[in-house]
Amino acid sequence: MQSLASPSRHRVTGSERLGLYTLLRVERGDIDPGVPGQFFMLEAPGRLLPRPFSLCLAPPGELAFLVDPIGPGTEALCAVQPGEEIRVLGPLGHGYRLDVDRPLLVGGGIGIAPLPYLAERLGGSPNTVVGFRSAEHAEAAALLPGAQVVIDPVLVTELIDPAMDILACGPEPMLEAVAALCPTAQLAWEAPMACGYGACYGCVVEIDGHLKRLCLEGPVLDASRISKWLSVTKSEEVPA
């Protein structure tokens, strides 16, 4: 297993377009794929800081990440060619609890990223609802065979049964709406993050009434622990 003190470089084995997203595959090496919802820091070539990604798929010998090109770091990752090497650090943080009776997976946009691996680990084709901004974005739903797919203006929250065990990931307004419907939902949140292992103190969010590092407390949290939504759009990078 990888030690935090000696992050390893991994060869990229594939880069496939999925609608507007890119599925980036790297050799797994000795990295443990971890629990669904945990995340990895991927080196963004040419950039100072790595970027956090949850694991999308864990095929034998590989790790696959879904990348949305929203700024210089994610664009650099989408441009990586098979054969190149990038530094991969993880798995980090806390993922979803898998001991649920009636799972319902809910994803919005790039927030579908952890759901394919989550579905695999839960087993038994769990019910899944995913929403996208456009039909082109929705092509990524191919990663989730059998999922119900909605496109704006239809929202995933119109389709979910709050009595089920909801495991969600998506943009903050979606998570906030899911939390309002179902306070017991498990939500994978995001925040700008420089290190992913508690060093930078950059990713704090209000959890249990205090500013806490999301990389250590989350990124998956019980909805009831989220004290305050950031109410800022974080799904973009600073255009440095």
Place this chain on the structure above:
Amino acid sequence: MRILNASGCLDALAAPEVARQLDAFVTKTVTPLPREGNAPPRIAETAHGMLNAIGLANPGRERFLADHLPRLRELGIPLWVSVGGFCADDYAETCAALAEIEAIELNLSCPNVDEAADSAAEIVAACRRATELRLYAKLSAAHPDVAEVARAVAAAGADGLSLVNTLRAVALDKHLRPALARGSGGLSGPSLKPIALHAVGVCHEATGLPIVGMGGIQSGRDALEFAACGARDAALGTVLFADPGAAGRVRSELAAACAEVGVATPEDAASLSKSPETEEKVPA
């Protein structure tokens, strides 16, 4: 040349295996009272650097001494405690409460909180009266004459200097709004290195005090450049975020970088940067 971390760039309790790669661990700044720090977003990447506005988030002196420091001691690595405050007494009271650590670093230059009204020299003098521990003064290159500040803190009893802290800066998002909730933040990373090298050079010349050089060190070659300008030790900051294995890597690269310029140790590089015949060899 020992390899430390820059204060606030590593949590040794969250990542002990990273801290154990260092020759000494420098804590995040401790203030008298607990601080939650600034609201998010707190960080942003820039071209060749990053901004942070953490705002001295820390558990406060009482909890640090009772809870964090004992657990840090269990790591078995030399400890430096970074001390902050809002007046000279704040600093001095924390210094007086510290014992059995290798050194105290006085954070006299955080760009992300309102600064202490007392001058750097007054704070150092108050701390000097409060402790016999080694006192390093961490200064900012934002001062128009950092060598003058260095001379003042040396006269007030500082045993060493930590150079440099981040520089106050702003980044805008694509809607032209500040990327950080606080507005401004501290600039770190490679864009800080030339400024830090200058500060180390002039402060070394002005005081002769031991210096921990920091600011954009990414490689062993970078660390060697700090040694060439007069730094005795080097601290890693932003590079640890991308590469938690940076301390080990920089240490091995440092040996190779020494061999490349034909010096036996980083200490031997100190004379090179002032030697006229090497001036043309300064890399772009």
